[in-house]
Amino acid sequence: MTIDSVRGAPDTPGLAEPELVQLLTPEGERVEHPDYPLDLSAEDVRGLYRDLVITRKLDLEAVALTRQGELGLWASLLGQEAAQIGSARALGEHDMVFPTYREHGVAWCRGVDPLRLLGMFRGVNHGGWDPAEHRFHLYTIVIGSQTLHATGYAMGIQRDGVLGTPSAGATIAYFGDGATSQGDVHESFVFASVFNAPIVFFCQNNQWAISEPLERQSRIPLFKRAQGYGFPGIRVDGNDVFACLAVTRRALENARTGQGPTLVEAFTYRMGAHTTTDDPTRYRLKAEEEAWKLKDPIERVKAYLVRGDLADAAFFEAVDDEAKATAKDLRERCLVLPDPGPLTIFENVYAEDHPLMTEEQERFAAYLASFEEEAS
């Protein structure tokens, strides 16, 4: 056997693709998993479908707004709707979310006004929502940082002494496959593990970190890394909203009852470009995208609803209409988002008055006013 000095031996153990938890096949067939029983009413499933469709529509609208120059950038969640909706609908009111920059579906489920997300990508602010209001932290752009914040927050919950009580919450940290290489993510695994912190590490493995495929980040399936840190790891079909819901629910419940962290690897695919400035044709094949299209997270729920006669044409039409109306409303409100005034640059840098801020702000105000004097 020849060994490629860079890639390693061809049959490295652990490289074969493992099983993943799936409760709904791409064809829309319900399958049972012994560890993850899930009881959903027709109403529940229709609710999930609505979330999925609206989220996708809002995301497409944001992409369109970017193309038209209304947003500076957008990171599309296309293809990852089930991973986000499934995991987010598992959350309870006391749980706290730490997202990346792509968690628009989670934001939706937490009740964050999508306009807030757009504001940041339009360049009106750097975040601009109150994390406490919806228990949804600000988007984090520096890859991996938020996993440590989530871990620390979870350690705080632990210290509050609420675990095991009805007001117990857990944290959930979202991050990507690329993020798993960051030191911060490793350190968060270590801290969460040794302190038995109530946290769910929810990794959306969408197969790509901009242009780099998963194999550039890991030689073993990501969920298996958990073992090395001493907590369970599980891979779930990230395009299966039922499975994502069931697996996250269990992981959160374990965390809330003092059983420590879980790593959930949602195996999914980034159907769009990394962001609106990216060009995936430079690094990946159309065929791969086509193959994943067949595993679409929304189509399978629709098939399930139709097959079981759980929804009629009027329902699907109503959801589509609602999605369109929500997107239209979002667009209209985006277009009239006011630009921040120049002097806002000095706001919120410090909690209290700061002499340097005051000095620079006053000087800048006088400078701006000097143009008005000249003009008059």
Added chain:
Amino acid sequence: MTTLTLGKAMNTGLRKAMENDPKVLVMGEDVGKLGGVFRITDGLQKDFGEERVIDTPLAESGIVGTAIGLALRGYRPVVEIQFDGFVFPAADQIITQLAKMRMRSLGALSLPVVVRIPCGGGIGAVEHHSESPEAYFTHTAGLRVVSCSNPVDAYSMIQQAIASPDPVIFFEPKRRYWDKAEVDTESTDWTPLHAAKVVRPGEHVTVLAYGPSVKTCLEAAAAAAEDGRSVEVIDLRSLNPLDIDTVTASVDRTGRCVVVHEAPVFNGYGAELAARITERCFYRLEAPVLRVGGFSTPYPPSRVEEQYLPDLDRILDAVDRTFAW
């Protein structure tokens, strides 16, 4: 002579360096197939292979740390940090290791590592993509810090940086990547890496800049000329070491000096310049050295960044103020 954008000049310079020395490696996030998010490494992996142009895992500390190891093994890694705001995970490796290993080894070890950082604002980006972190690195002994402002310098300076036996932090003005100029890619008759350049001679006031601000200052100088004011613009090019003699020779003549950079003024690189110029040109100065820069706030959201960045008017305003003293 070839017409090249600054980005393409970087690319061509990197290519030359790789051709001339098989030990030169390029590494970073998305530098391979994609050619980097700014396409600075476009085509290099195709031509030099995956062993020399390495798509690394997404981990900046890991990138710089392993570059150090490769350098210890005799390679000359050129590391790309995708954006200014993402150099901080690597700050520890750069400050505690890259900068200090020579001294720690009593001179036995050299780390010829170049850390390329696209820097500066003005491109309408989200947070962390518009920063000017040069002062953190000029403050760290053991690092050389340079910043190119135009295609000609980009082409030569990257090759000179790669040839340097010391680690070099190489700032690239990202909003100038698309600026074009004639570049002589045959000649190697280059300005020394650590020399400043007078890019527009003048008599009444000296304006010091580097990186993205140089172009803005040249435009300001042209506007000032219409008002009969002769502005000398110096492109510092190298921040550490600083070519102070070129600076003082100019200020001794003009008696007035304005420093321009995008980074916040408070404790920015301009403070060091002002202090040094004051020491050396004290009796020649007609006015204090004035600084124009970003405000002492975090870089603002893009919809107000034009207000934050030093522009023509703010530079001219400072020039005027040196005459009003």
